[in-house]
Amino acid sequence: MKSDPIEEVVLANRWFQIVARSSLDSTAPHYCLKTLDYVCIVAKNSAGELLLVRQFRPVLWQTSLEIPSGHVEPGQTPEQAARAELLEETGHEAEHFELLANMSPDTGRLGNRLWCFFAANAVPTRDPEHQLESGIEFVRYRGTVAELAQSTEFCSALHHAALFAAVIQGKLKI
């Protein structure tokens, strides 16, 4: 068993910290990016369409097709964050949110967790005041999961992992 980590923050901004982690028995520190947990939602409507979003991603410097996702903000549970993100990004709500998986987004570098949820029978919100998050295009996806997973635009490995969990647990067919 390793002794408890000794941590030093080497960079901090409002989005994340870079933390140098070491222990008494290690020689060099390991640099870890600490940020809020991630949440993502595999959501279907009653027609069986997947609810997706398309947005510009600065790290790719192009748009990406993804499942709805975001951070677990302080004070939120992962499920509350999932409900909020689905509503903000797609204008949809669902009665039941089922936790599919809790994983590490990157065991080499990221210190947060990824919570994957499944929501069936998602419906448009009845709130007439609701406005979709700006800069995000809502997409109802009618193709197969296999086609989606093999399209270059659906490139987030984390969202492939969420779809896989849904498939394994019998929520989606390939």
Add this chain to the structure above:
Amino acid sequence: MKSDPIEEVVLANRWFQIVARSSLDSTAPHYCLKTLDYVCIVAKNSAGELLLVRQFRPVLWQTSLEIPSGHVEPGQTPEQAARAELLEETGHEAEHFELLANMSPDTGRLGNRLWCFFAANAVPTRDPEHQLESGIEFVRYRGTVAELAQSTEFCSALHHAALFAAVIQGKLKI
């Protein structure tokens, strides 16, 4: 179309850079972690066992069960990196390495790419001098893919994504 990004390195070490990306039409920079591309390998031996590795992960501060993985070092192709990692971490080689997918490991924060390979009929190296990488335990996995994906120790979302690609392309059964 966004104008080309303007980049400023705000932190650099031998493993990665934190880069602030902005464009003439954006107000705030986006902070991106730039590092070498990742490679991971879904490898099976002739008995149908998956070749896995168990190692201590400083960001988790515990061990993690994963598929073999690593960086694409400068001068390597992704396939060369995959061959090198499989050999170093499991002592196995394979004739054919098939590219399963090229994805973004995290469209929100990571600026590199993840290359997932499949190798069937992996065999122990005949090199009598070969030594496994220290600190890594080689594991021949005999269970089902569904059991593996639902075990808490196999927690790397990136490696779930690689398994999913192998399943979709008919290389593995759930």
